[in-house]
Amino acid sequence: MVQSYVPLSYYLLLSGFLFACGVVGFLIKRNIITIFMSIELMLNGVNLSFVAFAAHWHALAGQVFVFFVMVVAAAEASVGLAIIIAVYRTRETLNVDQVNLLKL
Amino acid sequence: MNPSLNLWLIPILPLAGATINGFLGKKSSRQAVTTIALFFSGAAFAMALWVALRSSSLPLPHQEYLAHWIRSGSFSVDFAFYLDQLSLVMLLVVTGVGFLIHIYSVGYMWDDPSFYRFFSYLNLFMFFMLTLVLANNYLVMFIGWEGVGLASYLLIGFWFTKDSAASAGKKAFIVNRIGDFGFLIALFLLIKHFGSLNFEQVFQRVAPLGPETAGTGLLTAIGILLMVGACGKSAQIPLYIWLPDAMEGPTPVSALIHAATMVTAGVYMVSRSHLIFERAPAALTVVAIIGTLTAFFAATIGIAQTDIKKVLAYSTVSQLGYMFVACGVGAFSAGIFHLMTHAFFKGLLFLAAGSVIHAVGGEQDMRKMGGLKSFIPWTFLTMGIATLAISGIPPLAGFWSKDEILWKAYQVSWVYWLIGLITAFITSFYMFRLLYMTFFGDYRGAQVDTHGHGSHAHDAHGHGVPHESPMVMLVPLMILAALSLVGGLVGIGNRFEHFLAPVFGSPEAAEAASHGTEMLLMGISVAVALLGWWLAYLLYYSRPELPQKIADLLGGFYQTVVHKYYVDEIYAAVFIKPLIDGSTRILWQDVDQKIIDAAVNDAGDGARHVSDEARHMQSGNIRSYAGWIAAGSAVVIAFMIWMWTGAR
Numbered sequence: 095m096v097q098s099y100v101p102l103s104y105y106l107l108l109s110g111f112l113f114a115c116g117v118v119g120f121l122i123k124r125n126i127i128t129i130f131m132s133i134e135l136m137l138n139g140v141n142l143s144f145v146a147f148a149a150h151w152h153a154l155a156g157q158v159f160v161f162f163v164m165v166v167a168a169a170e171a172s173v174g175l176a177i178i179i180a181v182y183r184t185r186e187t188l189n190v191d192q193v194n195l196l197k198l
Numbered sequence: 199m200n201p202s203l204n205l206w207l208i209p210i211l212p213l214a215g216a217t218i219n220g221f222l223g224k225k226s227s228r229q230a231v232t233t234i235a236l237f238f239s240g241a242a243f244a245m246a247l248w249v250a251l252r253s254s255s256l257p258l259p260h261q262e263y264l265a266h267w268i269r270s271g272s273f274s275v276d277f278a279f280y281l282d283q284l285s286l287v288m289l290l291v292v293t294g295v296g297f298l299i300h301i302y303s304v305g306y307m308w309d310d311p312s313f314y315r316f317f318s319y320l321n322l323f324m325f326f327m328l329t330l331v332l333a334n335n336y337l338v339m340f341i342g343w344e345g346v347g348l349a350s351y352l353l354i355g356f357w358f359t360k361d362s363a364a365s366a367g368k369k370a371f372i373v374n375r376i377g378d379f380g381f382l383i384a385l386f387l388l389i390k391h392f393g394s395l396n397f398e399q400v401f402q403r404v405a406p407l408g409p410e411t412a413g414t415g416l417l418t419a420i421g422i423l424l425m426v427g428a429c430g431k432s433a434q435i436p437l438y439i440w441l442p443d444a445m446e447g448p449t450p451v452s453a454l455i456h457a458a459t460m461v462t463a464g465v466y467m468v469s470r471s472h473l474i475f476e477r478a479p480a481a482l483t484v485v486a487i488i489g490t491l492t493a494f495f496a497a498t499i500g501i502a503q504t505d506i507k508k509v510l511a512y513s514t515v516s517q518l519g520y521m522f523v524a525c526g527v528g529a530f531s532a533g534i535f536h537l538m539t540h541a542f543f544k545g546l547l548f549l550a551a552g553s554v555i556h557a558v559g560g561e562q563d564m565r566k567m568g569g570l571k572s573f574i575p576w577t578f579l580t581m582g583i584a585t586l587a588i589s590g591i592p593p594l595a596g597f598w599s600k601d602e603i604l605w606k607a608y609q610v611s612w613v614y615w616l617i618g619l620i621t622a623f624i625t626s627f628y629m630f631r632l633l634y635m636t637f638f639g640d641y642r643g644a645q646v647d648t649h650g651h652g653s654h655a656h657d658a659h660g661h662g663v664p665h666e667s668p669m670v671m672l673v674p675l676m677i678l679a680a681l682s683l684v685g686g687l688v689g690i691g692n693r694f695e696h697f698l699a700p701v702f703g704s705p706e707a708a709e710a711a712s713h714g715t716e717m718l719l720m721g722i723s724v725a726v727a728l729l730g731w732w733l734a735y736l737l738y739y740s741r742p743e744l745p746q747k748i749a750d751l752l753g754g755f756y757q758t759v760v761h762k763y764y765v766d767e768i769y770a771a772v773f774i775k776p777l778i779d780g781s782t783r784i785l786w787q788d789v790d791q792k793i794i795d796a797a798v799n800d801a802g803d804g805a806r807h808v809s810d811e812a813r814h815m816q817s818g819n820i821r822s823y824a825g826w827i828a829a830g831s832a833v834v835i836a837f838m839i840w841m842w843t844g845a846r
């Protein structure tokens with residue numbers, strides 16, 4: 095039994111703070127790379143709450159889930175970066191406000 | 199088992215002619231078209247003659263079954279034919295006069311570019327007319343009835359590039375539709391109450407019923423509705439207005455369809471239904487009154503017309519009125535007798551008028567004719583005979599039949615007789631007026647080559663001095679003239695009536711009792727005919743300046759007559775204009791535009807407005823999408839928290 099010296103709520107507050115940072119960054123930043131990093135920040139915020147709960151409840155499922163999230167995030171990162179490179183090659187910009195061909 | 203006469207061949211022969219000419223005529227020569235048309239109509243005539251000869255040795259009525267058509271429970275309608283004395287008379291008149299007019303038309307229509315089309319229609323008309331007279335039930339009769347209406351429409355509008363002809367055709371068709379509506383309802387009533395449309399069965403079931411003396415009842419209703427149908431087809435008040443306009447058609451058509459045969463279909467139908475009418479005195483009275491009024495009013499309009507064919511058209515309406523008077527007073531055989539003689543002399547009058555029009559290069563206005571008797575002596579001679587016949591000068595055809603009608607009318611009511619007598623006087627007057635204006639005095643027409651033929655260019659043949667028609671047109675005139683001369687003699691001693699007696703029942707007993715009165719009335723009607731002749735002679739031959747003075751004297755009334763009592767205008771104001779206005783304002787501008795169209799448009803506009811607003815969400819800006827997602831998630835989360843806390 096591992097004694098936890100830090101209360102669960104601290105982890106959750108940090109997790110929520112990280113997630114909120116990710117959301118705000120996603121909404122206000124125009125650079126696609128930054129937006130992409132904000133997504134990673136949100137994912138890791140969630141991951142943190144997963145592992146915190148897993149430790150708190152002594153349930154292994156939460157930790158296993160985090161591994162899945164990390165794997166998917168890695169896959170997503172590779173695809174996402176490839177898309178970003180493709181966008182940059184055709185549009186010569188990384189500003190999302192200028193990537194608006196679907197606009198009416 | 200009676201020997202078969204193959205009656206079905208009689209109508210089918212002209213149909214074959216119509217089909218061949220209709221499909222192949224365009225590429226064929228005129229000679230070929232003529233051969234086909236004359237062969238098939240002539241064959242029908244020959245067949246009718248053969249049937250007439252054979253029928254004397256047959257028990258009449260003779261029925262022939264061809265095929266069954268409708269079977270529904272106990273109700274059935276067959277394609278079957280019915281031959282009795284009445285349909286035999288009609289058969290001979292239709293095929294005989296029809297064949298003569300076919301011959302005449304060859305000459306009359308020779309220069310027309312649609313020669314083949316004309317004969318195709320004409321044969322088609324013969325087919326339907328023969329179906330009508332040979333039918334053994336009301337429904338097959340109705341096929342013929344509608345079919346002749348179609349042929350009539352096609353032939354009135356034969357020169358369809360001319361606006362007036364096209365609209366005259368439509369007018370005839372639409373006005374007839376009103377009458378046909380009445381006819382149809384009568385048929386429905388017959389089906390409902392007698393369970394059959396077969397003449398024999400209907401009459402068997404009607405025969406035991408007593409007369410509806412109260413003036414109302416089923417048979418009265420059927421009778422009046424049948425009369426409505428007859429009014430449309432036979433151009434009686436109030437539906438006569440189409441017939442004068444129908445003169446837009448080629449003149450042989452006017453002779454065949456609008457004088458001799460089709461317009462008498464109503465008389466035939468009423469006579470055929472005589473058992474119904476005899477049991478509905480009120481309906482008979484309606485028939486008699488309509489006939490009397492029509493005879494009189496149409497005759498008065500005829501006085502003031504200047505178009506030669508219009509005079510004859512109103513004369514036809516008037517003479518048809520006589521036939522209905524005869525039916526209305528129960529003297530059906532007299533009506534059929536007049537139908538037959540009328541077919542001879544009125545057919546002749548129209549053909550002769552066509553010959554006149556032909557001679558003067560398409561002019562129809564009598565004021566531009568005159569003095570033609572030396573140019574076209576044969577036409578003059580035949581037309582003179584027809585005029586004598588229609589005016590009722592003995593011993594020509596019209597005298598016998600008209601006198602028979604007047605005598606029968608007198609036996610029922612002196613009012614019918616008196617109005618009929620006045621009409622006879624007017625008839626004599628306007629017919630001799632026509633004769634004097636056309637053939638006597640000096641030729642008033644411009645030289646034909648120099649004037650533009652006015653609106654009647656269609657009849658133009660483009661020649662200078664009036665000249666006689668070719669033999670092919672004159673021979674039918676002569677034959678019809680001979681028939682007009684002697685055709686009435688079959689009525690002497692009531693022989694015609696006795697011939698039709700198996701159909702209409704024996705002549706009434708009141709025969710011999712008042713022989714003296716009959717002679718007196720006969721004398722009076724001859725006297726008024728001669729008086730009309732004398733008056734026409736006075737006004738249009740010896741003192742030609744008088745008519746204008748009389749017209750000026752009568753002023754407004756004369757104008758009213760010239761304008762045909764403004765009946766067309768009244769109908770336009772009372773029926774047509776409200777209909778058009780109602781359709782335009784209410785149905786079109788209100789119901790259609792403001793309700794139906796508006797509902798559809800508003801639904802579309804509404805959807806567009808809503809979408810217009812909603813599409814701003816879809817800006818193409820990724821960050822705004824993300825914002826919407828975040829806001830949406832926030833709302834969902836807030837809702838879930840609220841639910842979770844609230845549920846506790």
